[in-house]
Amino acid sequence: MKSNKNIGCTVNECKYHAKNESFCSLDHINVVKHMDKAKTPEATDCGSFEVEK
Ligand code: SF4
Numbered sequence: 784m785k786s787n788k789n790i791g792c793t794v795n796e797c798k799y800h801a802k803n804e805s806f807c808s809l810d811h812i813n814v815v816k817h818m819d820k821a822k823t824p825e826a827t828d829c830g831s832f833e834v835e836k
Contacts, residue, residue: 784801784802784808785801785808786801786804786806786807786808787801787806787807787808787809787810788806790806790807790809790812791805791806791807792805792806792807792829793805794829794832796834796835797829797832797833797834797835798833798834798835798836799831799832799833800835807831809831811831812829812830812831813829813830813831814827814828814829814830815827815828815829815830816828
């Protein structure tokens with residue numbers, strides 16, 4: 784699987800993770816927030832995540 788060196792990611796449960804490297808394989812991801820105003824890193828997330836089946 785190709786890896787996008789511009790998007791580092793450690794979420795290897797995701798089907799888009801490059802697996803052998805700590806990168807995403809997508810060309811583009813969508814980062815989202817869970818609150819009206821994000822004030823901590825925990826308030827943000829990768830909106831492109833999909834669980835590996
Ligand atoms: S889609 Fe998001 S969570 Fe999944 S590998 Fe890419 S950056 Fe990580």
